[in-house]
Amino acid sequence: MNSLVIYGATGYVGRLVAQLAVRRGLRPVLAGRDLRRLAALRIDAPVRAASLADPAALDRLLVDASVLLNAAGPFAETQRPLLDACLRTGTHYLDLSGEAAEFLDVRGRDDELVRAGVMAMPGVGFGVVPTDAVAVHLAGRLPLARRLELSFVTSGQVSRGTLGTLLAGLGEPGVQRRDGRLVPVRAGAAQRGIPADGRTVRVVTNPWRADVVSAGQSTGIPDVSTFFAVPAPLRLALRVAPAAPWLLTSPAGRRLRAALLRRIPEGPTPAQLDAGRSLVHGLATDDAGTVVEAVLTGPDPYRYSAYTAVELLARTAAGTVRPGYRTPAQVHGPDVALTTPGTVLRDLR
Structure with a gap:
């Protein structure tokens, strides 16, 4: 075997x-x-x-x-x-x-x-390995951490499969971890500024990320929030989708999504993989106000x-x-x- x-x-x-x-x-x-x-x-x-x-x-x-x-x-x-x-x-x-x-x-x-x-x-894969690592690293530095924020920023070509998953999920409810329980949260409900490559990048709530489950499992920290950086048009879609889910779930919406995906390459070329980058930012705090912060940088998410x-x-x-x-x-x-x-x-x- x-x-x-x-x-x-x-x-x-x-x-x-x-x-x-x-x-x-x-x-x-x-x-x-x-x-x-x-x-x-x-x-x-x-x-x-x-x-x-x-x-x-x-x-x-x-x-x-x-x-x-x-x-x-x-x-x-x-x-x-x-x-x-x-x-x-x-x-x-x-x-x-x-x-x-x-x-x-x-x-x-x-x-x-x-x-x-x-x-x-x-x-x-990139799904949670880097965020899980940052979460466990910060929990080791601050054993009584009460709150954890995990954010990611990527650059490079998105694959057809990744975009399809994201578009299909826009109309779905999401969650974040509060007091050890998962509670409903709207996509884009909050925003933060995180350091990335010498500048501040705006990230917004990503309520579908598995980090809220994996980080809770790995660290026991009761409050976990997850964020990601998205282009302005997608930020608009995040706000519109909950108010008009029929745009995504109707037959016309599904046809539009399928037509869009057909125009997307299957995935990055080798050169695009070489150029792509990823960044995961983590910040943990305890009830005394102590803050620990770390950043993990790496290659293209697919690589x-x-x-x-x-x-x-x-x-x-x-x-x-x-x-x-x-x-x-x-x-x-x-x-x-x-x-x-x-x-x-x-x-x-």
Whole structure:
């Protein structure tokens, strides 16, 4: 029971992960729903097809696997059937999701996971690895922290899948963590200024980010707020969507969204990946008013995701597991975020 499986290897990030895993010598099985597309990858690794609608096929795929990495979005559709198969076969589960709802689904299955001896770790890419690391780092510096703010800023080309997930979620309710509970919060409800590259960047509430779940799990800090930097047109969309959700959910709105996505490239080119950058800012405070602050800078989020996913795939296969729902920094510590080349974590105060 020693094979590694990457499901969704034909997607944009899935290909980046598969290529890097093979270069690192992990020799994964590349899996997905379409055998022809898998064979066309021309990556030096075995390929196998299995439909998400066929539990027996998924079980055959995983029967001799020690760990599965799910890189196939949308995760709201792929997460459950693949996690079900992992529970049936005793396979540890990783994925690249990054939405709070997806993490809550996994967390809700913690008892099942522990009984099966299976670890489930969603968000092993940019989804939460850097923010989880910053959260755990700050909690270590301020053990009685009461409030935590996590923000991210990225530059570079967005992929079709990422934009599709964001547009689909605009009309959905979001949450933040207050007194240890998740409470409804509107997108863009608050804004902050954070330091980034020698300037102040405005960030607004992002109520869908999985950080509100993962940081609570990793640190126990009762209040967690999440923010992101977005272009002005998207800030307008964040304000309009809750008041007019039919713009997104109506047939006409869905057709407009599909037409927009068709015009978006599948993902960044190699040159755009080289040029892209990411920044995660964290600020924690306690009831005495003590403040600690840190910033993590790194490469393009898609490249970051590939490196951290392969790193965590390798560590999980090597036996670094704790059965149940787990977060990256909870199991591996904050330094796991620094395994990606070009990543730096530094304290601001």
